[in-house]
Amino acid sequence: MEKTFQPADIETRWYDTWEAAGYFAPQGGERAYSIMIPPPNVTGSLHMGHGFQEAIMDALIRYHRMRGFNTLWQVGTDHAGIATQMVVERQLEAQGITRHDLGRDKFVEKVWEWKEESGGTITRQLRRLGSSLDWSRERFTMDPGLSAAVQEVFVRLYQEGLIYRGKRLVNWDPALHTAISDLEVVSQEEQGHLWHFNYPLAGGEGHLTVATTRPETMLGDTAVAVHPEDDRYAHLIGRSLELPLTGREIPVIADEHVDREFGTGCVKITPAHDFNDYDIGKRHGLPMINLFDDNAALSDAAPEAYRGLDRFEARQRVVADLDALGLLEKVEDHTLMVPRGDRSDVVIEPYLTDQWYVDARELAKPAIAAVENGAIEFVPKQWENTYFAWMRDIQDWCISRQLWWGHRIPAWYDEEGQVYVGNSEEAVRQAHNIDASVTLRQDEDVLDTWFSSALWTFSTLGWPEDTEELATFHPSSVLVTGFDIIFFWVARMIMMTLHFRKEVPFHTVYVHGLVRDAEGQKMSKSKGNVLDPIDLIDGIELEPLVEKRTGGMMQPKLAQRVEKATRKQFPEGIAAYGTDALRFTYYSLASTGRDIRFDVGRIEGFRNFCNKIWNAARYVHMNCDGEDCGVAGDEPLELSLADRWIVARMQQTAADVARAFDQYRFDHASQALYEFIWNEYCDWYLELSKPVLWDDDASAGAKRGTRRTLVTVLEAWLRLLHPLMPFITEEIWQSVAPLAGKRGDTIMLQPYPEPEKHAQDEQATRDIEWLKSVIVGIRTIRSEMNIPPGKEIPVLLTSTSGDDKKRLEQNSQYLKKLTKLADVRWLADRNDAPAAATALAGELEILVPMAGLIDKDAEIGRLNKEIGKLENDVSRIEGKLGNPGFVDRAPADVVNKERDKLAAQQQALETLREKLQRIQTM
RNA sequence: AGGACUAUAGCUCAGUUGGUUAGAGCGCUACCUUGACAUGGUAGAGGUCCCCAGUUCGAAUCUGGGUAGUCCUACCA
Numbered sequence: 001m002e003k004t005f006q007p008a009d010i011e012t013r014w015y016d017t018w019e020a021a022g023y024f025a026p027q028g029g030e031r032a033y034s035i036m037i038p039p040p041n042v043t044g045s046l047h048m049g050h051g052f053q054e055a056i057m058d059a060l061i062r063y064h065r066m067r068g069f070n071t072l073w074q075v076g077t078d079h080a081g082i083a084t085q086m087v088v089e090r091q092l093e094a095q096g097i098t099r100h101d102l103g104r105d106k107f108v109e110k111v112w113e114w115k116e117e118s119g120g121t122i123t124r125q126l127r128r129l130g131s132s133l134d135w136s137r138e139r140f141t142m143d144p145g146l147s148a149a150v151q152e153v154f155v156r157l158y159q160e161g162l163i164y165r166g167k168r169l170v171n172w173d174p175a176l177h178t179a180i181s182d183l184e185v186v187s188q189e190e191q192g193h194l195w196h197f198n199y200p201l202a203g204g205e206g207h208l209t210v211a212t213t214r215p216e217t218m219l220g221d222t223a224v225a226v227h228p229e230d231d232r233y234a235h236l237i238g239r240s241l242e243l244p245l246t247g248r249e250i251p252v253i254a255d256e257h258v259d260r261e262f263g264t265g266c267v268k269i270t271p272a273h274d275f276n277d278y279d280i281g282k283r284h285g286l287p288m289i290n291l292f293d294d295n296a297a298l299s300d301a302a303p304e305a306y307r308g309l310d311r312f313e314a315r316q317r318v319v320a321d322l323d324a325l326g327l328l329e330k331v332e333d334h335t336l337m338v339p340r341g342d343r344s345d346v347v348i349e350p351y352l353t354d355q356w357y358v359d360a361r362e363l364a365k366p367a368i369a370a371v372e373n374g375a376i377e378f379v380p381k382q383w384e385n386t387y388f389a390w391m392r393d394i395q396d397w398c399i400s401r402q403l404w405w406g407h408r409i410p411a412w413y414d415e416e417g418q419v420y421v422g423n424s425e426e427a428v429r430q431a432h433n434i435d436a437s438v439t440l441r442q443d444e445d446v447l448d449t450w451f452s453s454a455l456w457t458f459s460t461l462g463w464p465e466d467t468e469e470l471a472t473f474h475p476s477s478v479l480v481t482g483f484d485i486i487f488f489w490v491a492r493m494i495m496m497t498l499h500f501r502k503e504v505p506f507h508t509v510y511v512h513g514l515v516r517d518a519e520g521q522k523m524s525k526s527k528g529n530v531l532d533p534i535d536l537i538d539g540i541e542l543e544p545l546v547e548k549r550t551g552g553m554m555q556p557k558l559a560q561r562v563e564k565a566t567r568k569q570f571p572e573g574i575a576a577y578g579t580d581a582l583r584f585t586y587y588s589l590a591s592t593g594r595d596i597r598f599d600v601g602r603i604e605g606f607r608n609f610c611n612k613i614w615n616a617a618r619y620v621h622m623n624c625d626g627e628d629c630g631v632a633g634d635e636p637l638e639l640s641l642a643d644r645w646i647v648a649r650m651q652q653t654a655a656d657v658a659r660a661f662d663q664y665r666f667d668h669a670s671q672a673l674y675e676f677i678w679n680e681y682c683d684w685y686l687e688l689s690k691p692v693l694w695d696d697d698a699s700a701g702a703k704r705g706t707r708r709t710l711v712t713v714l715e716a717w718l719r720l721l722h723p724l725m726p727f728i729t730e731e732i733w734q735s736v737a738p739l740a741g742k743r744g745d746t747i748m749l750q751p752y753p754e755p756e757k758h759a760q761d762e763q764a765t766r767d768i769e770w771l772k773s774v775i776v777g778i779r780t781i782r783s784e785m786n787i788p789p790g791k792e793i794p795v796l797l798t799s800t801s802g803d804d805k806k807r808l809e810q811n812s813q814y815l816k817k818l819t820k821l822a823d824v825r826w827l828a829d830r831n832d833a834p835a836a837a838t839a840l841a842g843e844l845e846i847l848v849p850m851a852g853l854i855d856k857d858a859e860i861g862r863l864n865k866e867i868g869k870l871e872n873d874v875s876r877i878e879g880k881l882g883n884p885g886f887v888d889r890a891p892a893d894v895v896n897k898e899r900d901k902l903a904a905q906q907q908a909l910e911t912l913r914e915k916l917q918r919i920q921t922m
Numbered sequence: 923a924g925g926a927c928u929a930u931a932g933c934u935c936a937g938u939u940g941g942u943u944a945g946a947g948c949g950c951u952a953c954c955u956u957g958a959c960a961u962g963g964u965a966g967a968g969g970u971c972c973c974c975a976g977u978u979c980g981a982a983u984c985u986g987g988g989u990a991g992u993c994c995u996a997c998c999a
Contacts, residue, residue: 005959213998386995520992589934608961609961618958620958686958891941
């Protein structure tokens with residue numbers, strides 16, 4: 001074995017081996033366990049959020065696979081309608097053409113080409129993370145099978161009246177030329193103005209003043225509304241106003257929606273361009289004037305002077321023209337929420353168009369019930385509130401998109417515009433007796449990407465066919481996801497699955513936090529703070545990293561800033577840490593209800609942990625290869641105190657890890673393993689094995705027992721650790737397993753260690769704790785008295801307790817070796833003690849004779865410090881016990897515990913004071 | 923506007939049903955290349971548990987009220 005752990009070659013080697021051997025495919029017992037991967041964008045690439053999420057799923061999958069579950073981790077990718085189409089359109093733009101130049105078929109062909117070309121990136125990256133996905137079952141949301149499921153769902157929902165087509169106000173993206181759903185609109189606060197305009201009363205005897213943030217829409221006003229009980233305006237209700245610039249007259253109406261306090265209390269109503277105005281318009285039967293075209297430029301519905309102007313140009317013109325007419329009352333600064341498209345970042349326009357909708361209210365009812373009655377559980381629980389709040393006020397879901405990339409809506413129109421929905425044109429013709437002489441034209445639109453994602457848990461398993469996989473693996477066990485897509489995806493999956501399968505899509509939703517950078521900032525390309533998990537695995541030099549982060553940036557200023565920040569944060573680039581270290585870092589940060597700040601310092605610590613593991617294995621090999629490790633069981637074998645102790649600790653760790661998995665506390669699992677492996681197995685057990693293995697006088701049985709424990713405990717914790725660190729555990733297990741008498745091609749399919757309660761050994765645990773405290777006592781004296789670590793010193797022990805004496809007899813070898821003692825002796829009468837430096841371990845006094853070693857003043861200082869601490873302690877406990885309230889009202893065992901503690905501390909205090917006195921009188 | 927979450931060592935975070943001397947990793951200090959590992963070992967220093975009030979014999983933990991930060995939902999033209 002190499003002296004240090006080198007992850008690079010073993011990781012890819014093992015992954016290829018596993019995949020080729022088919023270990024990722026479901027196999028195992030009656031109980032099924034399944035997770036459906038949240039399908040990443042097929043042409044995307046892995047970011048830290050993915051890395052985190054995949055690591056969690058892989059741990060769960062490997063854990064259950066090892067426990068004998070019939071385990072499926074379903075893999076697949078999403079066609080990501082808008083995102084993918086945008087990328088390809090941008091490529092065309094670079095060549096100076098648009099998708100319209102190509103035409104629909106050619107363009108879609110291009111997108112498929114791009115998918116083929118770049119679709120491998122993310123799946124390659126998933127492999128680098130060690131994700132044990134069943135690649136043989138890989139799916140894509142636009143596969144024929146999944147497309148058939150999408151069609152089936154659409155047709156059935158239409159037939160049930162749960163999908164309908166309607167002319168409504170939608171969120172229109174003027175850059176992408178498509179409608180988008182409410183969820184795809186991101187509103188942010190921006191600085192704007194509030195313009196006050198005077199609208200003259202028809203008849204010429206005065207005016208009303210309205211306030212607006214969007215002056216250009218006044219061209220489409222069809223009323224002005226006031227509050228019905230507003231005394232200022234009550235007499236004007238029903239009168240008409242002259243709408244300036246248009247030559248139209250509009251009525252003054254009364255509506256409860258108007259807030260009398262805001263602005264002037266008069267609201268201009270533009271039903272075709274504002275969601276609230278739309279509702280008011282419907283209530284009052286107002287005309288709706290659609291001012292804009294698809295680009296949000298003014299259409300022929302606007303007065304001639306404004307036609308063809310962009311909405312923002314039109315705004316300036318309208319304000320200027322009203323000002324010229326003397327109708328601009330005033331302009332105020334005003335902050336307002338501006339809605340922007342989450343993809344395009346342009347201002348979204350409420351726009352009147354024909355779109356397809358899903359009646360979400362109806363589907364939401366059983367979906368709410370499923371969470372209420374516990375059929376689906378969120379972890380952490382608090383997300384259920386978020387889910388309920390949204391579901392109980394859910395709006396119909398606009399599912400049509402004016403894009404070319406996606407599932408085309410299975411609806412056909414005849415020449416009269418009559419719509420027919422069915423699985424194909426033939427099916428439609430047949431169902432409605434339409435002969436070939438009638439031309440049918442398919443709806444141009446495609447479905448929202450999330451429509452197909454909503455079917456993911458069952459469409460991937462073969463639905464609408466009645467497959468064996470569906471019966472076995474559906475509902476899936478758990479969904480692992482970020483909170484940002486609870487509405488986009490989780491809620492819709494629950495609704496669709498309950499409707500079509502009459503069962504939940506998953507029993508548990510594990511909601512993890514967002515991965516942020518070390519400063520707590522969201523990672524984003526424009527901030528230049530993104531980390532690529534692959535770069536943490538393989539490492540990257542500074543220059544390529546800078547290039548990667550600034551490459552393709554349009555704004556030179558931004559690129560400069562990103563470059564500067566990158567050079568500052570990673571002056572040496574990023575080191576190669578390996579997949580196992582990266583994964584372990586994710587787990588250690590995965591506590592619940594909290595975002596993750598990714599600090600490179602953490603991963604370095606876990607890289608070192610990998611090295612520690614590696615070297616522990618190296619030690620075991622050095623001492624056990626070619627030796628009798630006692631696993632055959634036919635030779636006499638003797639287990640030491642340390643052997644029994646580490647076995648007990650191992651069992652406890654197995655129990656801790658099992659509980660952590662049960663509660664989705666990966667941070668607890670990782671910490672339990674880290675502490676056990678480093679602080680107990682390596683720091684103590686390996687050290688305690690040396691005095692036995694290197695002692696020529698030790699019996700063959702004792703050596704055999706130690707070797708057996710070394711290899712069997714190592715072999716067991718490798719299995720325990722494997723779900724979190726798959727590669728290093730496999731690599732080591734291959735060579736260690738035979739020593740432990742185990743056979744098998746891979747650790748992946750070995751049974752997971754089950755905690756055995758009876759293996760607890762309290763006696764051994766207490767004895768080792770005693771030994772540790774004595775050793776630490778001696779080391780402390782050594783360190784604080786500046787006794788060179790190599791110098792062998794004598795030690796005397798004395799105590800009133802018989803146990804202490806017995807323990808010394810059993811452990812003197814350990815003590816001598818581990819603390820470099822020339823000699824350790826029991827002192828029968830503590831009054832015979834020579835001048836010495838003293839430490840206490842319970843009632844035991846540890847004495848390091850001063851002769852030639854100890855500085856008197858230093859020891860006095862040390863004792864005073866100890867005494868000071870004890871005095872504080874004693875007075876604190878005395879105060880507590882002196883409080884009648886405490887003694888009378890606290891439970892007896894708590895009081896007794898305090899009394900015991902006080903007695904022990906007083907005893908220790910007395911001993912040390914006595915020592916101090918003796919040394920002072922020397 | 924409503925709601926959720928967070929606030930513990932210089933930094934990143936644990937802390938079960940109230941009783942711990944409040945812990946870990948990184949960083950820091952001192953010493954040490956000893957036959958698994960310097961990506962290491964040993965011993966240390968370091969905390970007003972955001973603030974105020976309350977409940978309690980006892981509060982990092984429970985309740986109320988603040989402050990700061992993050993986020994979600996909705997929205998006043």
